[in-house]
Amino acid sequence: MCHKKAVVSKLRKRLFMLIAAGFLMNTPEPAQAEVIFDFNFTDALGVGFNANGQTGSDRRQGLTNAGNYLAGFFKNYTATINMDVNGSETGPNTLASAGSNFSASVATNGFVSSGDVRTKILGGDAADPSPALADGTVNWNFANFQWEPFDDFQPGELDLFSTAVHELLHAVGFASSIGQDGSSGFSDPIGAPTAWTTFDQFVADSTGALIDGTFALDTARWNAASVGGAGPVDGLLFNGPNAVLANGGNPVPLYSPATWLGGSSGSHLDTDFFNGTxxxxxKMMNHEGAVASGLDTRVISAIEVGILRDIGYTNISAVPEPGSLAFVLASGVAVFVRRRRKA
Ligand SMILES: [Zn+2]
Structure with a gap:
């Protein structure tokens, strides 16, 4: 699955993709800020997240738990994020994919392209650019892989919670919109000023940001760094101030293997650098799971929190706050994939 970009040139709309409901407690106390991921499970009965019996129930609960964990970082924001969920994905390499819809028109060049999920978290439900539609999509592959929704891992089972948190982080904006060829997904010529996501503001090489003050990408440096390989010297980096602070003052390596990997390159932390040595x-946002099967990374790190701050969530919590007051009710175009770890 690759990084699909449909472009409506006149309106400068971009279609990217990724999705949840809650209700306020009927108490006299002020409503607590809350982000709720409301998952709309679209599978046919007996399939995917709507598998029969306890299997389907556990899968839905596992995804809900992941949404609640991520929402715990967003206690200073209030929004209900509606995610369409499809558990009928198939294929030998893709575990799951997710993304935000980008349904708002973008009128100017700049770091102004915001997915609907991010727009609603920052601006509240009233800011939804397309209230009648889901804010994003989650796709899941139950056909080729076995998943453990909770903690009872059997041999060969993958960690549903870890992968779900990973995917939802893409949906909230952990995603570059720079194409392999340096295009923005809008209709502007490559190398010309255009519109980008906030994440792209901080995509850099070892000499600094790759998009200048006119919002034009330095394509020569992009062409080198985007396939620059592992580590902080030749590959892509994320140089947002909060991420750098969390990384001991150093820019954070982004996944940029020598061969571009659509849906993975540029939009993940560098799996070849954050490799446990x-x-x-x-890291949660490595492009593939940390383990071939079994319990995987389940914690959003300080570096990843820093990146969330840099892309606009300035009031995010450093750690998730427990004690949600709201319920999550089980109730696009997916672009960023998580891949199976090489065995
Ligand atoms: Zn991913």
Missing amino acids: NGNAL
Whole structure:
């Protein structure tokens, strides 16, 4: 699955993709800020997340738990994020994919392209650019892989919670919109000023940001760094101030293997750098799972929190706050994939 971009040139709309409901407690106390991921399970009965009996129930609960964990970082925001969920994905390599819809028109160049999920978290439900539609999509592959929704891992089972948190992080904006060829997904010529996501503001090489003050990408440096390989010297980096602070003052390596990997390159932390050695702990936003099967990374790291701050969530909590007051009710175009770890 690749990084699909449909473009409506006149309106400068971009279609990207990714999705949840709650209700306020009927108490005299002020409503607590809350982000709720409301998942709309679209599978046919007996399929995917709507598998029969306890299997389907557990899968839905596992995804809900992941949404609640991520929402715990967003206690200073209030929004209900509606995600369409399809558990009928198939294929040998893709575990799951997710993304935000981008349904708002973008009128100017700049770091102004915001997915509907991000727009609603930052601006509240009233800011929804397309209230009649879901805010994003989650796709899941139950056909080729076995999943453990909770903690009772059997041999060969993958960690549903870890992968779900990973995918939802893409939906909230952990995603570059820079195409392999340097295009923005809008109709502007490659290398010309155009519109980008906030994430792209901080996509850099070792000499600095790759998009200048006119919002034009330095294509020569992009062409080198986007396939620059592992580590902080030749590959892509994320140089947002909060992420750098969390990384000991250093820009954060982004996944940029020598061969571009659509849906993975540029929009993940560098799996080849954050590989569990040399003090570089495995990360939730590595492009593939940390383990071939079994319990995977389940914690959003300080670096990842820093990136969320840099892309606009300035009031995000450093750690998730427990004690949600609201219920999550079980009730696009997916672009970012998580891949199976090489065995
Ligand atoms: Zn991913």
